[in-house]
Amino acid sequence: MLMKKIIIINNKRIVTKNAELADSFFTRFRGLMFRESIAEDYALLITPCNQIHMLNMRFAIDAVYLDESGTVVKIERNVQPGKICKTVKQAKSVIEVNAFAAARLGIHEGDTLKITVGDEK
Secondary structure: OOOEEEEEEEOOEEEEEEEEEEOOHHHHHHOOOOOOOOOOOOEEEEOOOOOOEOOOOOOOEEEEEEOOOOEEEEEEEEEOOOOEOOOOOOOOEEEEEEOOHHHHOOOOOOOEEEEEEEEEO
């Protein structure tokens, strides 16, 4: 599955360089399904997206919902495998990270994140 590498920045501080963009039908559908785990600093940006599911997932995640300007409108923490999350109407994209990683990476509701697209992997 080919995904574009991205960098996520919060208040001029790099949150992670170990991130990918899922913006095609297939990459958005696949998301993190069937993976055993992800690196502690890994993030997946799914766009467009305002709802996620945890079907076929093997580990818990934090879901960070962003509006069209990149502002964090909601964070769902420790979302467990098998769960179908509610739609976040104002969200245009979602960043998926390991459970409890949003706080560790310094991401909070109200923050505005900048996404920089790098080379394709």
